Amino acid sequence: MPEGFPAMEWIDAATAAERLGVKPATLYAYVSRGVLRRRHGDDGRRSLFSAEEVERLARRGRPRNRPPELVIESAVTALGVDRPYYRGRDVLELAATSGFETVAAWLWTAGPALPHQRPAPAGSPAGSGGHGEESAAPSGGAVWRCEPQALRAAVAAQQGLPEDLLPLDRLQVIATVLGASDPLRHQLDPASVSDTGRRLIAGLVDAMPQLSEPQGESIAQRLWSRLCPAPPAPGLLHALQAALVLLADHELAASTLAARVAASARADPYAVVLTGLGVLGGPLHGGASYGAERLLAEVAEPRQAARAITDRLRRGERVPGFGHSVYTNGDGRGGALLDLVKEAAPEHERIAAGQAVLAEMRRRRLPERNIDFSLAILAAVSGMVSGAGEAIFAVARAAGWLAHAMEEYERGTLLRLRASYTGPPIT
Missing domain, CATH: 1.10.1660.10 (Multidrug-efflux Transporter Regulator; Chain: A; Domain 2)
Structure with a gap:
């Protein structure tokens, strides 16, 4: 026991x-x-x-x-003691054995069976892919693509935006344009939504400004090139791939509940993802990784960790990247991701800063780190742009939002919450 x-x-x-x-x-x-x-x-x-x-x-x-x-009854994800299970499969196992595209397909359709080894390298035989083109993919299927005309429109829509705009804000603009350009967006059967999901996620990534040359065709490789000006070290790219898998779904998190409500009203998949994106940026949800990035940026050297934490506590703020409403004894996803980053760059000075923050939180008996903190360390060690953690979170979670949307489309009834009225007497 x-x-x-x-x-x-x-x-x-x-x-x-x-x-x-x-x-x-x-x-x-x-x-x-x-x-x-x-x-x-x-x-x-x-x-x-x-x-x-x-x-x-x-x-x-x-x-x-x-x-x-x-x-809400759902067959997508169950929450365990320190980790989720995607349709019965341990997410830590999936992060070690499967690519993001494969796991997204598992979330959407529960098939084909997931492998127990990492996906085959780029150059495997190609399949076909709905909205997308035929090409070799790391998972052995089609590379996820959005058609060039829609991408050009999404890129053009970002002209005039501030250059230092956070990636999450760009993703909302991109999703809006991609939805407006898709005549198939109102087809809500599972196969069509899966096709839309591949097009949408590929478009979210490829329409962001390119900072470096992609090292391959996977979503993780292409996303890296949009978030980091330097090419990836293999270990850090592996950590990014794992992060996408670890973050793909988390049962009825706030953004997922909002996405399900939208889907229950028969909103199209683009509107579902836009709804999720709107909620995700809150500092108590996906925006926590941005707060953790800012916390780490204040710790130029390990001895500054205590002051950074003290200042937040003095202001009555939460320490971002720590504590979890479900995993009260520690978030296993955060531990798995942090281990991958440390293995890839054990001597990096941002690892030392992160370890100092962890040690100070434990010294004060404050809550344990969660995946948002590990995501911030991944972004810092990799040299990614500000707000990269939110973008990784959003791209990953789009897969989960669409899996839950499929259940609502199948259910066919409107989710209607009721309020407990506490206002003035009705006259």
């Missing part, structure tokens, strides 16, 4: 749900609200619940001390 759990009886989700008279999805809402505790079984995947807590809750009745939560 894992450390920290007292000796007690643990029951599976089906048994707990039957005793409480609720759907299994409601159990996980109870976990997120602190009503029930959950742990994973010996296989690392099966959720177990305290029989004593379930029985106590059954006798007391459903919890009413907080407003009811919206619970």
Whole structure:
């Protein structure tokens, strides 16, 4: 039994749900609200619940001390103790064995079966790809492409924008133009949405200003060339590829919930992704990586870590890149990504600065680092432009938003939340 759990009886989700008279999805809402505790079984995947807590809750009745939560049944992603599982597959395993394009296809269609080795190198036989062109791809399928005319329009739409505009702001402009130029955007069957997803993600990347020469045809290789003026070291490119996989989805995060609401209203895939992009930049979501970048920039040398943290705490601010509402004991995605960056550039001075920040946070017994902090270290070590972490997050998460949109298109009913009115009496 894992450390920290007292000796007690643990029951599976089906048994707990039957005793409480609720759907299994409601159990996980109870976990997120602190009503029930959950742990994973010996296989690392099966959720177990305290029989004593379930029985106590059954006798007391459903919890009413907080407003009811919206619970949406989904087959896309489950959240584990320290990591997500994409359609049952451990995301840390996927980040080590599969490319982003392969994992996106898995999220969208649950097939074909994911490999247990890294994708074949560029030059594998090509397939065909909906909106895109036929060409050799690292995953053995078609290279994801957006047609040149649409790309030219997306590039032209950015003329006149400030040169130092953050990449996330550019992505919103690009997504708008790509949607307006796609006559197939209202076809919402799974195959069409998958084709649209490949076109959209490729366009988001390729319409950004090019800073260096792409070293290959994968989304990770092309994205690097838009975020960094120097060619990639192999280890750091591998870390970027892993980051895209690790960030592709995270159940009903704020941006994903917004994207699902848009999809439930039959908004097209471009509008779904625009909705997600609008929410993602918030400092409590994907924008946290930008805050972590700024924190690291203040730590020119390790001894400055304490002051950078103290200043934020004195102002009553959160320390960006630390703490997680789901992974209270540490974000496994952040650990996996940080290990890859350290392996690729162990002597880099930005690694030392990051380690100093980590040590200072632990000395103060403050929350553990999450993937936003590791993403900021990747960007700093690689010499990427300001706001690169947000762009990586956004490109990756577009795959997840579209997977959830497909479920809403299939469900066919509008998600309608209700407010608990607290205003003046109605006269």
